Amino acid sequence: MARSRGTGSNNRGTGRGTRSRRAAAAARARDEEARGWKAGVWRWTRRLFVTGLVVAVLGAIGLFTAVYFAARSMPSYVALQQSQVGQTILVRARDGSEIVELGPSYGQWLRSDEIPQVMKDAMVSVEDHRFYSHIGVDPAGLARAVYNAVSEDRQVSATSTITQQLARNVFLNSNRSLDRKLREGILSLALEWNFTKEQILELYLNKVYFGGGAYGIDSASRRFFSHSARELSLEEAAIIAGLVKAPSRYSPTADVEAAVGRANVVIDQMVKYGDLDPAVAREVDVEAVNLRETEGQNSIRYFTDWALPQLDLLLPNNTFEPIEVWTTIDVGMQRAATTAIQSNVPGQGTQGALVSLDRDGAVMAMVGGTDYVDSSYNRATDAMRQPGSSFKLFVYLAALEAGYTPDDTVNDVPVTINGWSPRNSGGSYAGEIDVRTAFAYSKNSVAAQLGNEVGFSNVASMARRFGITTPINTYPSMVLGSNEVRLVDMTRAFAAVSAGGNSVDPYGITKVTTADGDLLYQHEAATPYRLVPDYVAAGITDLLQTAVATGTGRAAQIGRPVAGKTGTTNSNNDGYFVGFSSGITTGVWMGRDDNGRVTGLQGGTAPAAAFAAFMRYAVRDRPVEEFETDLQLPEWQLEPDDEFYYGDEGDYYYYIDEQGNLVEPGRTSRQRGQDGFDVEGEGANVRRDPRAPLDPQPVQPGTQPAQPQPRRAEPPPAASDDFLERATGQRPGDTPPAQPRRPAEIINERRD
Incomplete structure (x- = not known):
């Protein structure tokens, strides 16, 4: 152990x-x-x-090399003084007359010692307060901007120094690309290498853009204050310095309050960085500055503001030489359009806009507001507003394409769709009416039912097809114009209807030449493409013509055929009228910029009246043109006819005799059919309309009525056996059934 x-x-x-x-x-x-x-x-x-x-x-070696060669190749100071930024553009009307000349305006060149110190201090304080200490770029400012962007989860704010701005204005463009920014930095370092701070500041103050075509402080001073920049006061210098950030926004001729507010920011910056005594700053009163009175400018500037920026796309090779731009504008029509808008806008604070297109899309008149001097905002091309019932154009186009005709019967009754219950203007309902009447009197209930039947997405697709570029939702209320659109887009859509259902592309420039006449650009007509079949275009033209002849657009009558549609939004915030006559299509919008209510504003009142006033002048030299409203229906709508489903098969076939009388085979023109209706001549009366709804039932207010049904089958994308079986109830080649199917059954099956 x-x-x-x-x-x-x-x-x-x-x-x-x-x-x-x-x-x-x-x-x-x-x-x-x-x-x-x-x-x-x-x-x-x-x-x-x-x-x-x-x-x-x-x-560093690469940067040094790039800056070295940039500095070596840079123009001399004298050459930079003599260089000019900008391009002179002479704009001509469609008849060749001169309408406006746009381009740079240069005042006198002021040496550094001629420029008031307050002007230098104001500019440095607000644009680049470390100007005298950096080397052309400001690493500290860039680092701070990056830190703020990261910490606040936003984009990097502008960090360009005065030297960088000068490099961009003289040598580069305003593209916001990384490559351009790198080149801007290298050129800024090269400028600092070649020139002193005073020289750079002198170049900058004599070349920077201050809006309204004014380049340099002397041009700006003369434009806004009517005197040389040598005489600038502290308040005036603050106003001019504040313009650089956004010349159009802070222009004292466009928005005095904005200009004064920005000038006060400049004063605060001068105090903050020690360029102005706080005691002196407290005595400054920018609002007391006397501004030069601005002469009224023609409303043609709305058009040039829209058309001329397109030169960047039309002229791929940049040119700085003077050019002449030939446009589509008609001087007389432009004057008439301006007068029509100014004379018909209801009440103070209400704005108006108008666009008129020729049959090929040429813009012949464009008014973006009641006064270009007060506001250069172009409401014809930029404003997004609700078109009201004028948007029903696309609802009825979709319905006509689905098989409706202007004579078909619909029910104007209260309806509820997905919890939404549209209400007719005035609250009344007409019961059984035809499509033409429903459109002419802008029946909201019928439009809602048609939109629900053909599909709201199909209505949206139709609007897209006709050129609406703004977002479109597919809520049921979209059929009444709840989507915001641009007036120029709506006018384009109606112009396509006027063109028989073919596309129309608006354009404003026909050609561009040099001052010597060398052609730089020539407009080529775009090949139109079909948007809807002929019979659909004819049907919608029928409806539009009736809306002006007897419906809500009666105020747009001008003594010759006119087709068009009114539009009014809830609370009378927007009024629309768009229509055409003799190949000219014109759209008019009225409302307030703040989207406020305008008492009494409806599409059928002031907008329609302005349309009529303009169109009487616009078509005065044109021949009267009748509209093509005959519906040549395609075979798929004509056969089989609904009449087949109301009697015996033998009662269906008829022909027309030499006198134009309807005759049943096997009988003379004097015989009466067993069904009891006369088949002879003009006195013939049909026992019932074959397009009448089947067994119409009254609908109580607030309930969901049966949806109106198309009276003909939809054209198939391909006549496949499956389609024929669904449409006829039998396979191809089978024996026909004893009892034919009712149209409602076919349509219901198609909808499902």
Whole structure:
């Protein structure tokens, strides 16, 4: 027993020793691993450091080389003084007459010692307060902008120094690309290499753009204050310095309050950076500055503001030489459009816009507001407003394409669709009426039912097809014009109807030449493509003509055929009228910029009256044109006719005799059919309209009525056996069923 215990003790000692050795080995392994990991980290750190150092050195060498060669190739100071930014553009009307000349306006060149110190201080304080300490770019400002962007989760704000702005204005364009920004930085360093700070500031103040075509402080001073920049006061200098950030927004001739507010920001910056005594700043009264009275500008500027930016696309090769731009604008029609809008807008604060297109899409008149001087915002091309019931154009186009005709019967009754219950204007309902009457009197209930039947997505697709570019939702209320659109797009859509259902592309520039007459661009007519079949275009024209002749658009009558549609939004916020006559299509919108209510504003009142006033002038020299409204329906709508489903098969077939009388085969024109209706001559009376709804039931207000049904089957995309089986109830070649299926059954099956 003693020996056994001793052996056990030795074994335990041996076990403890083994465990200790294992622990020590593990500890040594961990230490070696840690030392290896640290050595690896240190090794990679050194590699990264060396690599970064090499890259930095190479980058510095590359940057130095780029700046060196940029500085060597840079024009002399005298050459930069004589260079001009901008381009003179002479705009001509469609008859070749000069309508406006646009381009840069340069005042006198002021040497640095002629520029008032307050002007220098104001500009440096608000645009680049570290101007005298940086080397052309401002690393501290850039770092701060990046930090703010990261911490506030937004884009990097503008960090251009005065030198960078000068480089961009003289040598580059305003594209926001990384390549342009890199070149801007290199050129800024080259400018600082070649010239002194005073020279750079002198160049900048004589070349920077201040809006309204004014380049340089002397031109701006003469434009806004009617005197030389040598005489600028502190308040005037603050106004001019504040313009650089956004010339159009802070222009004192466009928005005095905005200009004064921005000038006060400049004053605060001057105090903040020590360029102005706070006591002097408290005495500053920017509002007391006398501004030069601005002469009224023709509304033609709305058109040029829309058309001229397109030159960047029309002229792929940039040219800075003077050019002449020949446009589609008609001076007389532009004057008539301006007068029509100004004379018909209801009440103070109401704005109006008008766009008129020729049959090929040429813009002959464009008015973007009641006064360009008061507001240069172009409501004809930029404003997105609700068109009201004029949007029903697309609802009825979709319905006509689905098989309706203007004579088909619909039910004007209360309806609820997905919890939405549209209400007719005035709250009255007419019951059974035809499609033509529903459109003419802008029945909301019928439009809602038609939109629900053909599909709201199909209505949206139709609007897209006709050129609506703004977002379109497919909620049921979209049929009443709840989507916001641009007036120019709606006018384009109606112009396509006027063109027989063919596409129309608005354009404003016919050609561009140099001052010497060399052709730089010539407009080529776009090949139109068909948007809807002829019979659909004829049907919608029928509806539009009736809306003006007897419906809500009666105020748009001008003594010759006119087709058009009114539009009014809830609370009378927007009034629309768009229509066409004799190949000219014109759209009119009226409303307030703040989307406020305009008492009495409806599409059929002021907008329709402005349309009529303009169109009487616009079409005065054009021949009267009757509309093509005869529906030449396609075969799929004519056969089989619904009459087949109301009697015996033998009662269906008829022909027309030489006198135009309807005659049933096997009978003379004097016989009467067994069904009891006369088949002879003009006195014939049909026992019932084959397009009448099947078993119409009265609908109680607030309930869901049966949806109106198309009276003809939809044209199939392909006459497959499956389609024929669904449409006729039999396979091709089978014996016809004893009892034909009712149209409603076919349509219901198609809808499902």
